[in-house]
Amino acid sequence: xxxxxxxxxxxxxxxxxxxxxxxxxAFCALLIVSVFNATAARIADNKxxxxxxxxxxxxxxxxxxxxxxxxxxxxxxxxTESADLPVFLGYDEGGELVGAVITAQGMGYADNIRVLYxxxxxxxxxxxxxxxxxxxxxxxxxxxxxxxxxxxxxDALDARLDEDGSALANAIVTVKEGExxxxxxxxxxxxxxxxxxxxxxxxxxxxxAWVPVLERHARAFEAPLPMxx
Amino acid sequence: MxxxxxxxxxxxxxxxxxxxxxxxxxxxxxxxxxVSNTAINALAMGAATTFVLVMAGLSxxxxxxxxxxxxxxxxxxCIIATFVTCVDYAIMAISIELHRALGAFIALIVVNCLILGxxxxxxxxxxPGRAILDGLGMxxxxxxxxxxxxxxxEILGSGTLFGVELFPEGFQTWTIFVLPSxxxxxxxGWLLVVNWIRQRQDDAAKQAEETAxxxxx
Numbered sequence: 128x129x130x131x132x133x134x135x136x137x138x139x140x141x142x143x144x145x146x147x148x149x150x151x152x153a154f155c156a157l158l159i160v161s162v163f164n165a166t167a168a169r170i171a172d173n174k175x176x177x178x179x180x181x182x183x184x185x186x187x188x189x190x191x192x193x194x195x196x197x198x199x200x201x202x203x204x205x206x207t208e209s210a211d212l213p214v215f216l217g218y219d220e221g222g223e224l225v226g227a228v229i230t231a232q233g234m235g236y237a238d239n240i241r242v243l244y245x246x247x248x249x250x251x252x253x254x255x256x257x258x259x260x261x262x263x264x265x266x267x268x269x270x271x272x273x274x275x276x277x278x279x280x281x282d283a284l285d286a287r288l289d290e291d292g293s294a295l296a297n298a299i300v301t302v303k304e305g306e307x308x309x310x311x312x313x314x315x316x317x318x319x320x321x322x323x324x325x326x327x328x329x330x331x332x333x334x335x336a337w338v339p340v341l342e343r344h345a346r347a348f349e350a351p352l353p354m355x356x
Numbered sequence: 357m358x359x360x361x362x363x364x365x366x367x368x369x370x371x372x373x374x375x376x377x378x379x380x381x382x383x384x385x386x387x388x389x390x391v392s393n394t395a396i397n398a399l400a401m402g403a404a405t406t407f408v409l410v411m412a413g414l415s416x417x418x419x420x421x422x423x424x425x426x427x428x429x430x431x432x433x434c435i436i437a438t439f440v441t442c443v444d445y446a447i448m449a450i451s452i453e454l455h456r457a458l459g460a461f462i463a464l465i466v467v468n469c470l471i472l473g474x475x476x477x478x479x480x481x482x483x484p485g486r487a488i489l490d491g492l493g494m495x496x497x498x499x500x501x502x503x504x505x506x507x508x509x510e511i512l513g514s515g516t517l518f519g520v521e522l523f524p525e526g527f528q529t530w531t532i533f534v535l536p537s538x539x540x541x542x543x544x545g546w547l548l549v550v551n552w553i554r555q556r557q558d559d560a561a562k563q564a565e566e567t568a569x570x571x572x573x
Contacts, residue, residue: 139424147423151431155438162442166449177452260456266393266513266534318531 178243178259182215185255186245188225189217193350203344214337216345217245224248227341230259231333236321238262242329246286246338248345252310253284253299253330261322268322276304277316277323285310286334293339301327367486371493377470378501378543379550384470388502389539391461395518398506400458402499404443409471409498410491411439413479417487420480432475433466440465470498501546508542509533 182192192215194206206213212230219225226248232241240263245255258272271277289296297311301324307314313330315323362370377383384405391401415435416423423431444462448455455462465471474494479487510516513533515523532538 139426143424144427147419147427147431150422151419151434155434158438159441162445166445169449170445173448173452264535266531 178213181243181257181259182217182228185243185257186215186217186226186228187255188219189228190220192217192228195345195348197340201340203340203348205350214341216341216348216350218350222350224345226254227337227345228255229333229337231329232260233325233329233332235261235263235325236268237264240322240325240329242326242333244281244330244333246334246341247283248342250283251285251287253281253286253334256281256330263319263322268319270316270319271322271326274316274319276314280307280313283310284313284330286330286338288339288342292342295331295335295338299327299331299334364486364489367489368493371490371495371497372500373497375494376497376501376550377494378498378505379547381470381473383473384468384498385543386464387461387468388498388505389536389543390464391458392502392506392509392539392542393513393534394510394516395503395506397457398502399499400447400454401461402495402502404447404458404462405465405468405471405498406492406495407443408436408439408465408468409474409495410488412436412471412475413487413491414484415439416475416479417482417484423480428476428480429472432472432480436471436475437466470494504546505539505542508545509538513538 179192183189186192194209194213194215195203196206196210196214198204203216212232214230215228216224217226217228227246228243229246230241230243232239234240239260240258241260243257243259244253246252247254256278261269261272263269263271284299285297286299287296288294295311297309299311299313301313301315302308304315304317313323313327315327371377373380375381378385378388387401387405392398412432412435416432419431440463443465444455447458447462474491478490482490507517510518511522512530513535515521515527515529530538533542
């Protein structure tokens with residue numbers, strides 16, 4: 128046979144493959160774990176600071192807050208550990224209850240939207256609003272965070288309860304931009320229809336779940352704070 | 357193809373203009389179009405990508421004799437994904453607000469073909485020093501390109517630059533420029549400009565060559 132022998136490329140042994148892949152896997156795992164450990168404390172700190180800043184923004188009248196949860200009998204107790212969707216009661220300097228801050232979430236246009244909002248016991252209305260997490264379209268969906276006429280909805284968005292206090296008297300709904308007629312309606316944003324409707328649904332669901340409980344128990348709730356008799 | 361010996365500075369400079377990753381090689385289009393809606397997002401994305409480029413280039417170059425040919429792609433992706441995860445944690449540790457702004461796109465740095473491309477085409481064949489310079493040059497070139505696109509999109513789409521209002525009240529912003537399609541328009545505009553300049557440079561070089569030949573004959 129005259130055909131030249133094919134050029135033999137050095138074959139990689141199985142051992143060399145294992146060595147490379149396991150070696151790189153171990154190197155990468157080690158790197159990720161060390162970066163995670165090095166940054167974990169700061170990230171937790173940043174998140175807590177971000178949340179408390181947001182709480183202060185939506186309920187500026189409060190001087191101190193306490194996170195609450197519902198126990199087995201349906202009564203409010205001080206939360207022992209932070210919930211995924213925390214709810215806070217806010218007190219002013221004299222220890223008077225000024226409002227509650229509720230976290231709620233729901234599906235938006237792109238992904239989950241997480242919001243924080245304040246409920247005023249005096250006005251029986253939603254009085255502050257902030258988006259905690261959203262991946263809505265920049266320039267359109269994210270307008271719910273900055274558009275002045277949309278944020279004006281939260282001067283006092285009616286969330287009063289019906290007569291027996293078990294549900295909202297009027298469901299919170301989003302209407303088309305400029306068509307708001309009632310205090311429980313959210314004036315939507317043209318070009319961010321899906322996101323503004325989603326915000327309405329999130330607020331409605333969060334308030335339906337929490338406002339009846341808060342109205343029934345929050346005033347009687349003994350905050351574990353140094354308070355005067 | 358004969359490999360030309362290049363000086364270390366050349367390895368750095370080439371990414372800025374001659375082989376610019378976005379305008380000339382047209383690589384990494386996903387982040388270039390998605391995250392360039394404001395100048396500051398473009399800069400942050402560019403910085404994160406540059407870090408991953410340099411670190412991945414360095415690691416791949418250091419391990420180039422250890423990684424078998426057959427397992428190279430999985431090894432590179434594993435290394436790149438690791439550094440992207442580190443960047444993700446680092447940005448969260450620096451600022452939750454910045455992390456919110458860059459959102460889902462941090463994780464997508466993994467599939468930026470620019471990084472895999474440089475690991476495969478350059479870092480796996482060169483020493484660590486050159487790999488770092490190459491990664492740095494490509495990263496800076498990528499950041500520049502994203503920044504140029506981001507400036508156009510932010511000015512036209514939001515009427516601001518770095519969040520500062522540029523126009524008097526009543527300026528009608530072109531919302532399309534903050535949407536992905538606006539990214540294509542801005543990108544196309546810059547490609548036009550860059551290619552026009554390159555064409556002129558080539559023509560001038562040819563002209564000079566001809567004049568020199570005529571003078572010699």
